[in-house]
Amino acid sequence: AGKDIKKSGKCQKEVHTVTEALKNLYRQKLLPLEKYYGFSDFHSTSLEDADFSNKPMILVLGQCSTGKTTFIRYLLEQDYPGSRIGPEPTTDSFTAIMHGEIEGIINGNALTVDPTKPFRKLSPFGTAFLNRFQCAHLPNRVLESFSIIDTPGILSVAQRKMSRGYDFPAVIRWFAEHVDRIILLCDAHKLEISDEFSCTVMALRGNEDKLRVVLNKADMVDSQELMRVYGALMWSLGKVFCTPEVLRVYIGSFWSSPMRVTDNRRLFEREEEDVFGDIQNLPRNSALRKLNDLVKRARLVRAHAYIISSLKEEMPLVFCKEKKKRDLIYDLPIIFSRVKQRHQISAGDFPDCAKMQERLMSHDFTKFKALKPKLLAGLDELLNTDIAKLMPLLRQEEQDAANQLVVQGGPFLHGTNRGPFIVGNPFDHCGPDRESHHVSDDEEWVVSSDKSKYDEIFYNLSPHEGKLSGTKVKDWMMSTRLPSSVLARIWKLSDVDCDGMLDDEEFALASHLIEVKLEGFGLPRELPAHLVPPSKRQCKSLSPDKGDNE
Numbered sequence: 001a002g003k004d005i006k007k008s009g010k011c012q013k014e015v016h017t018v019t020e021a022l023k024n025l026y027r028q029k030l031l032p033l034e035k036y037y038g039f040s041d042f043h044s045t046s047l048e049d050a051d052f053s054n055k056p057m058i059l060v061l062g063q064c065s066t067g068k069t070t071f072i073r074y075l076l077e078q079d080y081p082g083s084r085i086g087p088e089p090t091t092d093s094f095t096a097i098m099h100g101e102i103e104g105i106i107n108g109n110a111l112t113v114d115p116t117k118p119f120r121k122l123s124p125f126g127t128a129f130l131n132r133f134q135c136a137h138l139p140n141r142v143l144e145s146f147s148i149i150d151t152p153g154i155l156s157v158a159q160r161k162m163s164r165g166y167d168f169p170a171v172i173r174w175f176a177e178h179v180d181r182i183i184l185l186c187d188a189h190k191l192e193i194s195d196e197f198s199c200t201v202m203a204l205r206g207n208e209d210k211l212r213v214v215l216n217k218a219d220m221v222d223s224q225e226l227m228r229v230y231g232a233l234m235w236s237l238g239k240v241f242c243t244p245e246v247l248r249v250y251i252g253s254f255w256s257s258p259m260r261v262t263d264n265r266r267l268f269e270r271e272e273e274d275v276f277g278d279i280q281n282l283p284r285n286s287a288l289r290k291l292n293d294l295v296k297r298a299r300l301v302r303a304h305a306y307i308i309s310s311l312k313e314e315m316p317l318v319f320c321k322e323k324k325k326r327d328l329i330y331d332l333p334i335i336f337s338r339v340k341q342r343h344q345i346s347a348g349d350f351p352d353c354a355k356m357q358e359r360l361m362s363h364d365f366t367k368f369k370a371l372k373p374k375l376l377a378g379l380d381e382l383l384n385t386d387i388a389k390l391m392p393l394l395r396q397e398e399q400d401a402a403n404q405l406v407v408q409g410g411p412f413l414h415g416t417n418r419g420p421f422i423v424g425n426p427f428d429h430c431g432p433d434r435e436s437h438h439v440s441d442d443e444e445w446v447v448s449s450d451k452s453k454y455d456e457i458f459y460n461l462s463p464h465e466g467k468l469s470g471t472k473v474k475d476w477m478m479s480t481r482l483p484s485s486v487l488a489r490i491w492k493l494s495d496v497d498c499d500g501m502l503d504d505e506e507f508a509l510a511s512h513l514i515e516v517k518l519e520g521f522g523l524p525r526e527l528p529a530h531l532v533p534p535s536k537r538q539c540k541s542l543s544p545d546k547g548d549n550e
Contacts, residue, residue: 018287018394022294023052025386029378030298036369037305042359043351044177044297045121051178052290054118056146056282057096059175062185063197064153067216071185071254072097072148074485075279075411078522081105081136083150093132094171095150100137108133118178125174128165145283145407149175155196168196173203180282180289182211186249188221188229193236201240206296210289212250212278213237219253223263226251250275258481258518269484280412284401287394295387299349302379306339307356309371325365329357411485446530447505447512454508467501473510480514486523490514493527496536505533 026047033039040046060068069083080097082105096111096119106114108130112123122133132152151172152164176182182204204211215233218226230251237247252268252275253259259268314328314335315321328335333353340347447454461472470491477487494502494510502510509531517523524531 018390018397019052019290021390021393022287022290023049025382026052026294029382029386030294030301033301033305033375033379036372036375037301037308038363038368039301039304041363042304042356043300044174045124047297048115048118048120050116050118050120054147055099056180056286056289057118057149057178058146058181058183058279058282059149059151059172059179060183060185061151061172061200062154062216063156063187063190063194066153066185066187066190067254068153068185069150071183071214071216072150074254074256075148076140076142077256077411077489077525078138078140080138080150082134083136092152093134094129094152094175096133096135097143097148097150098135098137099140099143099147101139103138104136106135106137107131111135122171122174125166125171129167129171132164132166141408142412146180146279149179151175154194154200156190156192156194169199169203172200176204176207176210177293180210180286181279182207184211184213185216186213186233188215188217188226191229191232191236193240198240208241209292211247212275213247214250214252214254214275216252216254218251218264218268219259219261222261226264253483256483256486256517257520259483260481262481265478265484272483272485276412280407283407284398287397291387291390291394295383298379298383299346300351302376302383303339303345303349304351305376305379306343306345306371307335307350308368310335310339311360311365312368312370315365315368321366325360328365329360332357332360411489444530445532445534447508447533450512451505451508454511455504457511458504458507463504467499467503468507469501473502473507477510477514480518482514482517486517487514489523490517493523493531496527496533503535505535509533 031046034046060072062068073079073083076097080095081103082093082095094108096117098117108119108122109127111117111119111133112130113120117135119133119135123130152168215230218229221229230249233249234246237249241247250271251264252271254272254275259265311328314324316324336350336353339345340350457476458468461468461476463472473491474487477490478484480487482490490510490513493513494506496506496509512531513523
């Protein structure tokens with residue numbers, strides 16, 4: 001009895017979170033079956049602790065120069081170590097962008113031996129790949145919630161004969177199985193579908209629920225052209241995504257430069273909110289994603305076990321082994337059908353038949369294992385009972401996280417922090433609840449030299465009692481064509497007293513920051529001392545964000 005109590009107490013202690021429970025179930029009931037039937041020789045490698053405990057990950061894909069690295073910079077509001085942006089193909093490596101206290105780069109060979117990173121199973125892809133794989137770590141609030149995988153551009157039709165030296169689609173397949181979200185970027189001016197693009201899409205099969213397609217650089221065309229581009233993109237994607245469902249394509253321009261054509265600005269803003277809202281939910285849904293992936297994996301393992309044991313049963317003991325092996329591989333579709341009917345397994349749980357036939361060619365069927373009912377009974381218990389028991393804990397975790405602002409920093413401004421750029425309510429403003437930080441009165445205000453120019457614009461906008469409302473300032477700021485997410489940050493920095501309006505000094509500050517941005521420079525995370533208006537220096541309150549520049 002004492003042992004039972006001790007065992008029960010141990011189980012209770014282990015299952016504090018859904019992630020911990022899934023890790024225990026995998027080790028106890030799924031991993032033994034994978035090892036027994038050689039699952040990793042045919043499908044994905046076994047999971048490690050880091051696969052369960054790591055933060056959500058986003059895989060960013062796209063053809064060359066579709067704006068992948070620029071999209072990541074837009075999310076982080078700063079460059080990551082080793083990033084390069086240009087009209088030519090600049091990203092030639094897989095880069096895992098993760099949070100770290102100091103900036104730095106870890107090469108691929110070191111990553112595959114680090115037990116704290118979920119990349120140890122990438123070593124079989126070889127030196128050619130590992131030389132093109134790295135981890136960039138940097139202090140960034142956005143990366144505290146999730147990590148990002150930047151990828152080399154998918155080769156276009158003209159480049160398709162080039163060799164990478166490693167199996168690019170296989171690497172994409174590995175990442176697709178381990179990430180929480182896949183963002184496929186398309187360029188409004190590059191709608192051709194290359195062979196490698198088709199192979200990449202094939203590698204994503206089975207993970208379509210994670211996929212989000214984004215038509216980037218949509219501000220480069222007017223409304224009529226955009227309609228044609230959208231139709232052409234849907235037609236092109238329909239040829240490579242062999243599904244009856246219509247893909248949801250998000251339309252926008254994900255960079256912080258002024259928009260070229262502003263006809264569809266409102267559409268772009270709504271689409272951007274949908275994309276960021278989807279990303280915002282990733283940390284909250286991380287446990288659910290891991291549960292879904294484990295169930296999907298368990299079903300594939302079950303089908304694999306029955307297939308391997310069926311092949312073992314068909315093999316002769318002594319003579320004609322090679323001939324029988326060839327016949328079994330040829331008749332694999334019939335074996336699939338027989339296993340499906342005998343064991344009541346759904347057709348969707350089976351692996352791709354052609355790929356399975358190809359991998360079976362290099363295996364010795366006489367070394368396959370026969371059916372082991374005890375292991376399969378444990379797997380059935382996992383699928384039918386254990387997972388169901390986790391649902392109350394999963395719902396509790398979702399409720400606890402429902403009211404938390406999980407992703408913070410970068411463009412993920414919440415509620416009233418967007419000032420007059422919050423959709424549907426231009427008069428909301430944040431209260432003076434920020435941490436106090438005094439600035440010296442002796443500091444020269446760098447905006448003073450141009451204040452007379454800004455004052456002319458200020459008074460032309462007809463201030464009321466010395467201040468401009470959010471609505472009046474918004475119309476003027478949007479005329480600069482900067483994205484609303486950038487203007488929202490400028491408003492947040494300029495509304496020093498957090499009253500939802502701008503006086504002449506705050507308006508001059510906003511104008512100065514807009515000019516700085518239009519000249520191509522980054523915005524500060526918090527307002528530096530030399531930018532604080534003189535009249536606000538005694539009561540200035542600053543956000544607790546770190547001071548890294550974009």
